[in-house]
Every structure is written in C-alpha cells, then in structure tokens.
Amino acid sequence: MQLIEVNKARYNRHVKIVFAACAIGLAIGSLSLSQLLIALFPDESGRHFHWNLLGVVVTAITVVWLLNKFRQHEFMREVTYVWELKQALNKIHRKMRALETAANEGNINALVAMQYSYAGSRLLWQLDDNTLTLDELAIKQAELDRLAEKFNVTLKANDYDESMLKPF
Structure with missing residues (x-):
C-alpha cells in the first residue's frame, strides 16, 4: 500500500459523516427492528x-455490509484509505520488536518496514491533529536514519510491501 497525501479537510468531513450515519443507522435500525419483532412476537x-x-x-x-459495499465509492475514498493504512500499520506494529532487532543487524526489509511505519504514522497523526506524539516519532525516525546511514541504505517508505513482514 502506497502512502499518498490525503486532503485533511475532506477526510475529517467525510469520516464525521460516515461515523454519524453509522451511529444513527444503528440506533434507528436496531430500535425499529426490535420494536417490530416485539410487536409480532x-x-x-x-x-x-x-x-x-x-x-x-x-x-x-x-x-x-453497507460500509463494505460502498467502500470503493468516491465519497469513501479517504475514509477507506485511512482505514486500510491503519490496518497495514497495525500489522507492522505487531512485529515491531522483531523488526527493531533485525534493523539493528542491518536487515533492509526491516528498515524499510520501519520507515513505512513511521511515515504512515506521521501521516495519520497529522490527519488526527495528534501532534503530541510527533516528537517521539521524530526521535525514532532519527534513530532509523542513523541505522540506514550506518548500513549505507536509502530508505523510501513506498518501497514497502506487506510480504516483507513474513520472515518476522
């Protein structure tokens, strides 16, 4: 999954609409169906x-089912992208200890996966205005940059592929 720039205003507006529609749909649908079933039985x-x-x-x-059916709709583009990015980052996060160990030994796939994780996290945190953790991320990024320099590797987040995680 490639990292792309997301229109923050459009994403925030659309995610609020989707969340509100889901909440309203759940409330109205569950109450209506429950009342119908109670009246019938x-x-x-x-x-x-x-x-x-x-x-x-x-x-x-x-x-x-409706969210899945309409996930490819233009209105859902940013919401779906962020949802999928969070899933991809979660897969990396679950293997982060093994990745850090391998990165310290010069494993290029581990270094690229960590670069992708940091770049993706930065993108998500900026979309959510989570600026408190950006300083911590900058420290981790500096450590990763030192490792890349030590092993003479140029890291590009978009070189990442999920298959790089299999050995970890």
Whole structure:
C-alpha cells in the first residue's frame, strides 16, 4: 500500500459523516427492528432481551455490509484509505520488536518496514491533529536514519510491501 497525501479537510468531513450515519443507522435500525419483532412476537413475561439483541445484531451486520459495499465509492475514498493504512500499520506494529532487532543487524526489509511505519504514522497523526506524539516519532525516525546511514541504505517508505513482514 502506497502512502499518498490525503486532503485533511475532506477526510475529517467525510469520516464525521460516515461515523454519524453509522451511529444513527444503528440506533434507528436496531430500535425499529426490535420494536417490530416485539410487536409480532410478544412475550407474556415482558422480557424482550432476545428481540432487542437480535435487532442490534442484524442492524450491525447490515451497517458493516453497507460500509463494505460502498467502500470503493468516491465519497469513501479517504475514509477507506485511512482505514486500510491503519490496518497495514497495525500489522507492522505487531512485529515491531522483531523488526527493531533485525534493523539493528542491518536487515533492509526491516528498515524499510520501519520507515513505512513511521511515515504512515506521521501521516495519520497529522490527519488526527495528534501532534503530541510527533516528537517521539521524530526521535525514532532519527534513530532509523542513523541505522540506514550506518548500513549505507536509502530508505523510501513506498518501497514497502506487506510480504516483507513474513520472515518476522
């Protein structure tokens, strides 16, 4: 997955709309379906937990299905890209200790994966205005740059491919 520039204003506007639509859809859908099921199949004891639960589960599945169906829509472009980037960074993060060890030994794939992780994290944190952790990231980036210089490697984040993580 290549790192691309994301229009921050468009991303923030669209992610808020998608989040609000999901929340409203979940609330209205689950309440409506639950009430319909309770009206069709009343329980003499007055306990309708199973109908309420079924309403929530069916509505949640429907919302996830709709998100997946429309993930390629132009409106969802930035939202989907950030979602996929977070998944890619999470895969790297789970292997970060092994990557750091291998990077200290000069493993080029580990160095590239770490470069991608730092560049992707920087992009996400800037989109979310999470500037508090950028200083810590700058320190890690400087350490990575020293390792790259030590092993005479030029690091480019877009050289990263998920298959580089397999040995770790």
